[in-house]
Amino acid sequence: MTTHRGMATLTRANPGAAPETVTPEQPRAACEDHPDRDEIFYPRKGESYDRARSLCRRCPVRDACLALAMDAEGGVNAPSRFGMFGGLSPVQRAELARAS
Ligand code: SF4
Numbered sequence: 001m002t003t004h005r006g007m008a009t010l011t012r013a014n015p016g017a018a019p020e021t022v023t024p025e026q027p028r029a030a031c032e033d034h035p036d037r038d039e040i041f042y043p044r045k046g047e048s049y050d051r052a053r054s055l056c057r058r059c060p061v062r063d064a065c066l067a068l069a070m071d072a073e074g075g076v077n078a079p080s081r082f083g084m085f086g087g088l089s090p091v092q093r094a095e096l097a098r099a100s
Pocket residue numbers: 006007008029030031032055056057059060061062063065066084085086087
């Protein structure tokens with residue numbers, strides 16, 4: 001099973017992050033601790049990203065999440081991108097990369 005690695009993972013569970021960089025005052029990712037996170041953010045072929053998109057829409061770290069995903073993915077094409085990050089699907093992130 002794929003594990004969603006949104007900002008929640010990158011900021012709170014990144015083993016490389018210094019513990020003092022994670023404080024209770026930091027905004028919490030909307031997907032953090034969501035029980036269906038993997039299924040929602042990595043839908044099967046033919047399934048919708050709507051539930052993930054809804055969570056991302058109200059996420060306080062959305063911009064940073066998208067920036068991290070774009071950096072991590074570089075200029076790869078859509079089939080090499082996976083999951084919803086920063087409110088954008090793999091296809092949408094590939095389009096954004098091409099437009100940049
Ligand atoms: S923008 Fe979406 S994927 Fe990124 S941390 Fe927020 S809810 Fe998770």
